[in-house]
Amino acid sequence: MLLSEIARTSAEVAAEAGRKAKVNALAGALRSAGQGEAAVVVAYLSGELPQRQIGVGYAALRELPPAASEPALTVAEVDAAFGEIGGVSGAGSVARRRELLHAVFARATLAEQEFLVRLLSGELRQGALDGVMTDAVATAAEVPLAEVRRAAMLRGALGPVAVAALADGVPGLRVFKLEVGRPVRPMLASSAPSLADALAKIDGPAAVEWKLDGIRAQIHVRDGEVRVFTRTLDEITARLPEITGPLGGLGLHDAVFDGELIALREDGRPHPFQITAARTATRTKKDGPQVPLSLFLFDVLRRDGADLLDRPDAERHEALVRAVPPDLLMPRTVTADPAEAEKVFADAVARGHEGVVVKSPATPYAAGRRGAGWIKVKPRHTLDLVVLAVEWGHGRRRGLLSNLHLGARDPETGGFVMLGKTFKGLTDELLAWQTEKLKALAVREDSYTVHVRPELVVEIAFDGLQTSPRYPGGLALRFARVLRYRPDKTAAEADTIETVRALAGI
DNA sequence: TTCCGACAGTGGGGTCGCAAT
């Protein structure tokens, strides 16, 4: 199969507005792929690489050789070349990767080059990724969508599942089972603005669990051998001796758990997220003592040969309680009383944790999906901040001023201290409004940032403050989003940096 | 006919590992 056919399909998908039309275009490409190519075609047309990553990013794509005039590259050739690029390391690797990359691009037409740039930079922008492709695989192979979805969640990838579906149909898909040692896509939670909203979505009693600000961990145990995987299914076992040791000593024969890793202080309160993230990301042994991570388990997917994925939450939790000692369990309260649920929420927050997850005791483990069975709730802070500058948007926000630079008032200097940026929470209407408003306030503009007179006040919601090496105040907002503009306020009435420091406890 | 679930898009701050400077 020629790469040009993939590039053409991608353009076709991008041009179609409806999801069904996108699915049909993708399914057409899948049907004309050979058996050996289907996995690569699925990956490319859902914005992924079979290699996952090959060390080529935005910077490596800035300058490219002239395009070829006629399509000649095959999908298999591109896949082989990308595999080779991904394998390059050591001194001179940057130049070598560039050389190999340019060899591929020199043989690509302009349309193919543009597709490859979007693919490699992770910005396919065709309105179809993994979810739509899952639909397309079901359509092309003429099998039920639920069968494809389940196989993909158990396999942890869609490519191999597509190959099986196209070759052997439903029987081919049924071969995929939960295996100890092969991570499945984790179940995700939706969110609600308040505990009452979350409880309203669940019939009868709800399980209310602490939500910790840590790293998601899927734990596989076979005969005492422990392996740990992240949310994106990367293995981090070797970094966690303090977890694998004790867990391996529990005498578990066969189990798969879901939980959270977090760095706790001596008093049991959490370290800032940055400490947990740094600890988890560190591969090599460093000098000096490392902050230990603690593990809190909240689910079990398999125990001693029995798959529990389809069992209700309450039953899985019973199995979890039987399988591990209490100090490994995420604190959990099952209640039908909203007041008691509020107490659990308040207690979790008072102990420095992120909030709670409200779960329906009836829900199965819907791996890889943001099911309605789990709902997270976090407290929300707000500040009235001043827009200092704004960046031009990309994609569907091209031509609009999108990403706001936010500052708190500094009464000492009469100036403003930047605390972060946000582009979230904006409706199309608000985007259009702020574009006009901020253009009128512009004082100077560089390549993609418009600096403005600090006059516009905006109400910002955020989850918390973190220390920042980037901003002059040494503080940055975590997960800032726009709630509304405050045309009733002047910049002189905006919140001050002292207020922010007090919130951060400085 | 209206409602709502699922999905894609738009990017945010921070950290580590590696190669180049």
Next chain:
DNA sequence: ATTGCGACCCCACTATCGGAA
């Protein structure tokens, strides 16, 4: 030693389509 880059942790929110109610 510092810088730039790629990768990967955490994440909120809106727009849209299309099936469910």
